[in-house]
Amino acid sequence: MFYNSIVETIGNTPLVKLNNVTKGVQGTVLAKVEYFNPGNSTKDRMAIKMVVDAEKAGLLKPGGTIIEGTSGNTGMGLALAAIAKGYRCIFTVADKQSQEKINILRAVGAEVIVCPTNVAPDDPRSYYSIARKLNKDIPNSFYPNQYDNLSNTTAHYETTGPEIWKQTEGKITHYVATVGTGGSMCGTAKYLKEQNASIVTVGIDTYGSVFKKYKETGIFDEKEIYPYLTEGFGEDILPKNVNFDVIDHFIKVTDKDGAVGARRLSREEGLFVGWSSGSAIHGALEYAREFLKKDDLMVILLPDHGTRYLAKVYNDQWMKDHGFLETRTFGSARDIVASRNGKDSLHTVTKTTKVSEAIRLMSREGIDQIPVVENENFVGSVSAASLLEKIIQDPHLQNKHVHDVMDKPMQFVAPDSTLDVLSSLLNRDNKAVLVRDERERVHIITQHDVLKAMSSLA
Numbered sequence: 529m530f531y532n533s534i535v536e537t538i539g540n541t542p543l544v545k546l547n548n549v550t551k552g553v554q555g556t557v558l559a560k561v562e563y564f565n566p567g568n569s570t571k572d573r574m575a576i577k578m579v580v581d582a583e584k585a586g587l588l589k590p591g592g593t594i595i596e597g598t599s600g601n602t603g604m605g606l607a608l609a610a611i612a613k614g615y616r617c618i619f620t621v622a623d624k625q626s627q628e629k630i631n632i633l634r635a636v637g638a639e640v641i642v643c644p645t646n647v648a649p650d651d652p653r654s655y656y657s658i659a660r661k662l663n664k665d666i667p668n669s670f671y672p673n674q675y676d677n678l679s680n681t682t683a684h685y686e687t688t689g690p691e692i693w694k695q696t697e698g699k700i701t702h703y704v705a706t707v708g709t710g711g712s713m714c715g716t717a718k719y720l721k722e723q724n725a726s727i728v729t730v731g732i733d734t735y736g737s738v739f740k741k742y743k744e745t746g747i748f749d750e751k752e753i754y755p756y757l758t759e760g761f762g763e764d765i766l767p768k769n770v771n772f773d774v775i776d777h778f779i780k781v782t783d784k785d786g787a788v789g790a791r792r793l794s795r796e797e798g799l800f801v802g803w804s805s806g807s808a809i810h811g812a813l814e815y816a817r818e819f820l821k822k823d824d825l826m827v828i829l830l831p832d833h834g835t836r837y838l839a840k841v842y843n844d845q846w847m848k849d850h851g852f853l854e855t856r857t858f859g860s861a862r863d864i865v866a867s868r869n870g871k872d873s874l875h876t877v878t879k880t881t882k883v884s885e886a887i888r889l890m891s892r893e894g895i896d897q898i899p900v901v902e903n904e905n906f907v908g909s910v911s912a913a914s915l916l917e918k919i920i921q922d923p924h925l926q927n928k929h930v931h932d933v934m935d936k937p938m939q940f941v942a943p944d945s946t947l948d949v950l951s952s953l954l955n956r957d958n959k960a961v962l963v964r965d966e967r968e969r970v971h972i973i974t975q976h977d978v979l980k981a982m983s984s985l986a
């Protein structure tokens with residue numbers, strides 16, 4: 529028996545029981561190990577599907593060119609599909625990507641155009657703009673757009689879902705996957721829920737991404753967006769492939785917990801997986817410890833392989849530099865909050881609070897800045913220094929509402945943001961940041977808090 533080309537080996541990945549990281553969890557936890565795909569990731573499934581569907585729709589004809597802005601797993605999947613089907617492949621990548629990733633894509637025959645990172649997405653030099661321009665200029669070229677191309681979801685509906693249903697003999701009760709473009713969660717979840725509507729699905733999101741809040745409140749909250757390190761999931765947009773109707777819950781996982789989770793899967797289970805797999809396992813186990821019962825069967829999708837993360841998650845020095853390996857020299861936002869022993873309370877004002885009242889509150893509590901809240905959303909901030917500046921210009925401001933004078937809202941940071949990250953965020957314009965703890969309580973962290981934490985480490 530043989531396969532006619534490498535793309536025929538995509539799919540039918542194994543389901544492997546987790547035996548060690550699951551201590552203390554009731555029920556059975558299985559991993560769908562997607563690095564067994566030929567491109568070492570789950571994205572092979574949707575890459576070939578996008579190409580085949582484009583051929584059927586007449587968007588891609590013999591001798592055509594596939595163009596995508598990608599540096600990662602989708603690029604690898606598309607490159608394999610292009611080889612099997614005789615297409616040319618051009619990828620645009622940002623210059624922050626490691627040379628290794630670029631070399632991998634070139635190794636499988638792709639042409640890679642390196643574009644500057646530090647330009648806005650709509651700048652003509654950005655990798656988005658260049659991909660779009662190439663698509664316009666090159667005849668018979670196809671721009672798959674993995675975020676909004678629904679062939680992505682369909683690939684998982686047609687393969688990942690049925691595989692898991694068959695492999696578990698219909699006994700699956702919970703499905704967990706990271707959510708980036710949304711394809712691997714939503715296509716699989718839709719299929720599984722059609723077989724058994726009581727299957728619970730848990731999407732893994734990251735701090736700095738919009739999904740969890742959007743699911744829970746229907747609000748696209750730009751204040752949830754900030755840079756994070758984990759690669760492949762969490763977004764600052766709502767891709768068409770994310771179908772919130774088939775995702776029951778979201779759990780957010782920090783960069784650190786994901787990185788530590790990946791290392792645990794490698795060492796304790798022999799599964800040498802990528803960073804987002806660590807995030808998936810961390811979030812899944814958090815859920816499982818609380819909710820999984822003896823007869824339940826949870827399946828967690830592990831998206832890719834560890835080789836892509838040798839310079840990061842699997843490099844001890846990199847882990848230490850980021851405060852992800854326990855060393856005494858790093859404190860974090862979580863430590864600052866913990867040092868208050870639950871004694872802190874967050875003072876807030878609303879948009880309609882009088883400015884004079886906000887000033888009285890600050891002086892009574894001995895604080896220099898206050899978040900402005902509306903319907904539990906953080907919509908602005910006021911600080912003593914900026915109020916003073918404004919009142920000197922116009923003394924009547926004291927009788928106006930906070931709404932008329934407030935500054936932009938404070939940024940949210942992940943609980944494991946290290947002191948050096950916090951200090952780089954706090955400056956003349958951002959006097960404080962906010963952090964949400966595991967119990968969803970919000971705490972404020974000021975420059976003074978960071979200085980105090982740093983001096984206690986010295």
Ligand SMILES: Cc1ncc(COP(=O)(O)O)c(C=O)c1O
Pocket residue numbers: 569571600601602706707708709710711712713759760761802804805831832
């Ligand atoms: C490493 C990694 N993890 C997770 C994901 C998220 O999967 P999806 O795009 O199907 O939501 C991706 C997708 O790009 C990925 O490359």
